[in-house]
Amino acid sequence: MNKFKVFLTTIAFVWLWSCGFWAIFQTVRSGDIAWVGLWINAWSLPIWMLLRFLWPWKFRGEQREPAAFAAVLTGVAVALLSDSEKGQPVYLAIYNLFVVLVYLFHLSALRHPAMPALDAGFPCLVTADGKNWSAAEHARRGNFDGLLLVFLRSSFCADSRGLLMQLSALLPELKRRGVGLVICSAEPPSRWSRWITAVPLLEFLQLAPGESANDAFLAPGGAPLTQSATFSEAARPSQWLLDSEGFVLWRHLPGNYRTPGSAELLRGQLFRLQD
Incomplete structure (x- = not known):
C-alpha cells in the first residue's frame, strides 16, 4: 500500500x-x-x-x-x-x-498498526548495527527521570526536518526536567547532519529494516521513488513520553505525514512526568 x-x-x-x-x-x-x-x-x-x-x-x-x-x-x-x-x-x-x-x-494519510498502549512498557528496538535498544536501560544509564522519543519520517520530509529544528528550543526544558531526548529514524545520522549540528541530540537511533521488533515503527516502501534505491523504508512519525522505567505516559500518532506534531505539543506533555 x-x-x-x-x-x-x-x-x-x-x-x-x-x-x-x-x-x-x-x-x-x-x-x-x-x-x-x-x-x-x-x-x-x-x-x-x-x-x-x-x-x-x-x-x-x-x-x-x-x-x-x-x-x-x-x-x-x-x-x-x-x-x-x-x-x-x-x-x-x-x-x-x-x-x-x-x-x-x-x-499523505498515515495509518498506524497496533502500537504500545498507554501505561504499557515500550518495546525494545533493534538498531542498524544489530543491537537491542531498551528505553528502561537507556533511562537508567543516563539517570533520566523520563524519555522523549521522536520518530522522524526521513530527511526528505520537510516536516520531519522542521520538527527536528524546533527541538533545539525544547532542550533547556528537557534538561531542567531530567528528560532524555531520543531521535529515531530509518536513516543514518549522516543523512541528518545538516540539521543535527544545530540540535545537540542526546541519542540518535537508526532502526534496522526488516526486524520484527521495528515493524510497527517503520513503513516498508514509504520512501519516495527518488530515495528508494538507497532507503526504501521510512519511519512512521510519532512521539512518545516514557517514564524512567520505560512505560508509556503519552503518545502522539499523527494521521498525516504532513502534520507530525510540534515542539510546543511535546512541551505541553512534560507535566505528565510529575503525576
Whole structure:
C-alpha cells in the first residue's frame, strides 16, 4: 500500500507540474485568461510543497494546507469566470482540484498498526548495527527521570526536518526536567547532519529494516521513488513520553505525514512526568 501511495503521489505531482507548463504555453499562444487560472490552479500545491521543502522552519504543514488550497480554488474560479465556453481550462482545473484533494486527504494519510498502549512498557528496538535498544536501560544509564522519543519520517520530509529544528528550543526544558531526548529514524545520522549540528541530540537511533521488533515503527516502501534505491523504508512519525522505567505516559500518532506534531505539543506533555 505504501509503494502504491508513493507511486500515485509521484504521478500526481508530475501531472500538476506538466499541466502548469501546458497552461503557460496555451496562455502565450492564445492569450486566454482562463489558461492563467489553470496555471495558478495547477502550480499552487507543487510550489507550496517546494517552499516547505526548502524552508521547513518557515512554512509548516497543515491538514488542509490552506494557503495552497486557497490558490487552487482561486485558479478554478478564474477559469470558470473567464471561459464562457467551459472548455479545456475549466475541466482541467476541476480535475486538478480532485487531484489536490486526493493527495491532501488520502495519499499523505498515515495509518498506524497496533502500537504500545498507554501505561504499557515500550518495546525494545533493534538498531542498524544489530543491537537491542531498551528505553528502561537507556533511562537508567543516563539517570533520566523520563524519555522523549521522536520518530522522524526521513530527511526528505520537510516536516520531519522542521520538527527536528524546533527541538533545539525544547532542550533547556528537557534538561531542567531530567528528560532524555531520543531521535529515531530509518536513516543514518549522516543523512541528518545538516540539521543535527544545530540540535545537540542526546541519542540518535537508526532502526534496522526488516526486524520484527521495528515493524510497527517503520513503513516498508514509504520512501519516495527518488530515495528508494538507497532507503526504501521510512519511519512512521510519532512521539512518545516514557517514564524512567520505560512505560508509556503519552503518545502522539499523527494521521498525516504532513502534520507530525510540534515542539510546543511535546512541551505541553512534560507535566505528565510529575503525576
